[in-house]
Amino acid sequence: MDLQLQDQVCVVTGASKGIGRAVVETLAAEGAQVVAGARDVRSLTGLDRVTPFAVDLSTADGPGALVGHAVATHGRVDVLVNNVGAARVRLEGFLALTDADFAASMELNFYAALRATRAAVADMLGRSAPGAIVNVGSVNAFFQPDGGVIDYGAAKAALGNLAKALSQELAPKGIRVNSVSPGPVATDLWLGEHGVAATIAAASGTDPETVRSQTVAGGIPTGRFSTPEEVATLVALLASPRTANVTGSDYLIDGGLIKTVTP
Template identity: 45%
Template structure:
């Protein structure tokens, strides 16, 4: 089998790291971009580039490096995101916070996809965007991230429409709450919500599924999101393009 090359952005930990591992297990040569590469990432793939993907030239640098090293790209996974979490809502967000959130979450995908498309068209490849259920379910504490993820989902549909006839499939995965360090790291959104509820981050993780009304009574694991990416990349259902696949434990239900 010819070498299949995948590029994953925001690959250092959490969902991105799980995607790198799953694609590598599926036989891909995985090129990973991360602002802060971790030892776990370097164990998952030897092809790691330290890069700020929120910066204007960062995504192009990653794609150029991948093409220079491996000749082309079969799969692009736009996973990197940046968020501002205003405890007091919209009025706490200044222009700098909005710019950072959109540069990291949305413009990184625009720039990476623009750079990768010539190779993806040549190889009849695929793009998978990692969105969020908050693109459909806006929340005040996630107002900037919700807007950026909604823009990302819309971008995926537009790209699928424009480039589907040239063999490129574009789909978006919409995870709900995923068990990552977002919920455990000091100062993170999970920590802030736990304190507000008079709980600890570990205890709050156990309480969260009921708080959010998850039918499955558990958070999604990063490996479950990664499994969807592998499925979409496989081409087993080649007529799926422009779709949004929700994995949220029943959080959205009928929305």
């Protein structure tokens, strides 16, 4: 299927690895011009149709600078993918978390997307052009919220609320806002050296593979984590004009982890 993304200018945050890197490659393969932002962009150098941009997206001016670079380079922004994020497992309990801990999580997992969206929407509205924004959320925003990632879940819940509200305001202007909420994904966030599995394993006296297996056995009917490429495919579809009447939606990709029916 042609997703009709040829020469669309797409900005991707947190683009150097994991889901972000897969999104960059998927959009570029569809013919888009991708401006890919991350702190370290060495892994993005030399990719066809990809313009790497080194930026700290947790800073107040970082997201706007990334969008501004896309406009300066390509003249516009058609698609924004808010992917940047990180979770730190909190094993010490709620009272051990400070305001600074929550603020740091909000900066990267919520405010980075808010600021990038503000800059992208300003460009789209200034050109009276249609646009698409896709946020990468998390099932931790609403599914059995986990005290171990309490600050991350709160930030992703805020992002989901923002997306829903903006979809109502911007739909009449031709700008769509949707979200993708992954369950466990085979990325460094979960399976890396300092990822969720390794952190839990160290605290419980087991090993990361056992933690991963227990997570799968604990409720993923497909028997495995999602891949970054599978998440990226869903993101690309929501970015595509082929889904032009889809907005304000949140799509799960969790291997069947969530079994409740959404009212």
